[in-house]
Amino acid sequence: MIIRSLGAAVVLAGSVIAGGATALPAGAAPGEGLAGDLKSDLDAILKDSRLKGAKVGVVVRDAQSGRVLYDRNGGGKVMPASNNKLPTSAAAFGILGAGYRFRTTVSTKGGNLYLKGTGDTTMRASDYDRLAASVAGKGVKEVRGDLVADDTWFDADRVPDGWDPADLQYAYAAQTSALTVSPNADFDAGSIDVTVAATRPGRPVRVGLRPATGVVKIDNRATTGAAGSPSTLAVKRRNGSNTIRITGRHPAGAPKASVLRTVAGPTRYAADVFRRALKAHGVRVAGRTERGRTPAGAETIATRTSMPLSQLAKPFMKLSNNVMAETLVKAIGRKVRGKGTWAAGLPAVTAYAGRLGVDTSQVAMTDGSGLARSNRTTAMQLSTLLRNAREQAWFPAWYASLPVAGKPDRLVGGTLAKRMKGTAAEGNVHAKTGTLTGVTALSGYVEDPDGRTLIFSTVFNGYSGSAPKDIEDEIAVRLAGGSPVLRRTTPTTDDDGDGDGLEPTWRRSR
Missing domain, CATH: 3.40.710.10 (DD-peptidase/beta-lactamase superfamily)
Known part of the structure; x- marks a missing residue:
């Protein structure tokens, strides 16, 4: 199958009083009975x-x-x-x-492929891979239009009011999106796992990203230190940038270090992971990856639902x-x-x-x-x-x-x-x-x-x-x-x- 482009891209127990306290029986004292x-x-x-x-x-x-x-x-x-x-x-x-479940769908219309999310924080690279396999299983070999990432189930505000900007590179303060990807089984959605491995003393360390993505760039300035020396690694992402800078030293022979950092723009991150999965399953996307809305009448060809609440x-x-x-x-x-x-x-x-x-x-x-x-x-x-x-x-x-x-x-x-x-x-x-x-x-x-x-x-x-x-x-x-x-x-x-x-x-x- 080839997807061709058709155009431009209660009931409460007890007596509750003001303030939420429950009235004490007459003569009862706090602590009585324990x-x-x-x-x-x-x-x-x-x-x-x-x-x-x-x-x-x-x-x-x-x-x-x-x-x-x-x-x-x-x-x-x-x-x-x-x-x-x-x-x-x-x-x-x-x-x-x-029983509430989040739903992620893949649909087609007008030659484009639409990836639509409703906020599933449990989506991992393996789940996007299964969606891509399902698309390929429908006989899709080429998408002549675009891959459109539809995150419109939520608005585009990524961070609540009152969060400290100094926190925003850390996984506990990741951005919120209707389309996102989690790097691990703890479901730290909107973050990526940066791995750092020692090589030979004096040589640059080896850096990896899980899941693999082109959305995040690495600026590797770290080197391998002498065996037994302390690790002085620093892994930082500046707000507004998806370049992660790595500095310091990591000793030869030391175990691989693993650090989570957030990704600016989780929608684009998720779409990139999905596009790579499509390619791995033999589905070529000719057009661009962009954000947009799934049109009425689009045909759903793959679906993934989360675990219930x-x-x-x-x-x-x-x-x-x-x-x-x-x-x-x-x-x-x-x-x-x-x-x-x-x-x-x-x-x-x-x-x-x-x-x-x-x-x-x-x-x-x-x-x-x-x-x-x-x-x-x-x-x-x-x-x-x-x-x-x-x-x-x-x-x-x-x-x-x-x-x-x-x-x-x-x-x-x-x-x-x-x-x-x-x-x-x-x-x-x-x-x-x-x-x-x-x-x-x-x-x-x-x-x-x-x-x-x-x-x-x-x-x-x-x-x-x-x-x-x-x-x-x-x-x-x-x-x-x-x-x-x-x-x-x-x-x-x-x-x-x-x-x-x-x-x-x-x-x-x-």
Whole structure:
């Protein structure tokens, strides 16, 4: 077959009061009913000197009744970091549905080949290869027109307001597009894996790109150092450019280094990967690769659908994937208002949180992931959302997406895989982490020794020194029935224990 060109190219349980708190029964005191003196224990934990002068929000509630058992400034507005993904993911389940799938199609009309995406962050080079094989399998040997990349399901804004320009070369701050490609099984969409291998001392290092693409250029200024010398590699992409400069030295005999960097213009990147796949399967495209819209009446010849949201939620939440969060916000906007924009999606997320009992006057969302420092919420509102989410039909799948303390499998433990091991919280605490410079958060569920489910939310802003995640852990362990205070022989400073204060998908590779 030759494609010829025809022309120019809820129902809420419990009584919720203003601010999201649930009214205490007459005569009940916060902390009453838990073994020991909860207030004294948590107050002691929170006396840590690193929290002096910090904004501290801590709320503990009984999940069944909603009764507040402990409240330390639970109504104070704080930056939530990745706890912002709690309302984003809840709204995705509630609005899009647990069975929601992203769809990527290849169509033909007028001699052109159209690649159309709807925001699938799980598309890898192998998936584009399968699409290309399907096209070839239909007998297509030549496309005499253009390859048109259709990303119009979303708008062309790539980065939310409030993101720091200094972050934009790193995988945790990749651009959002309806057409994108992921370099790995963590689905770091919109990024590329830059590999650096040593050669002989004094010679240039060898650099590779995965997946292969001509959209990204390499400026290799790095050399191979003496065996046993330290690696001083620096891998940088300047904003607005797709040239990645590599400087420094990498020692002879050292393992290959691998660094993720974002790609400016993920649509063009995805289209290039697909075009290469077409060529590999014997399909020649005579025309250019350009962005455009799939015309009405185009014939669909290949389709790829993603895993359902119920499965996608695990890499999203457990690995705290920012690009997935922003993509879901735009997908929600498309569903609710017919516009794949943050302006359409974020109000819909906030409104859905309101349906879960959240006092939305206490919430400001400027992105879906929590990377923007202009997001605001309170520990009480997070606890309200966590409590009332339990009444929803989608709750089991959502709960399963939360990181589980001390479980080493990355798609079980996620950002809690190395935390609270050997304590009463291991395998018990299911909670969402959050990390930004000067911000740490942990909110979720824990079962106490009596089998009662407790909801907790801890958010710290403006503390001194490294992220006090050990304090979060002490609180969670106390709620699980463990010792009120953990021994701090090896303090946990971040979500994956590497000491950089960032969640695994937010790590800046140097």
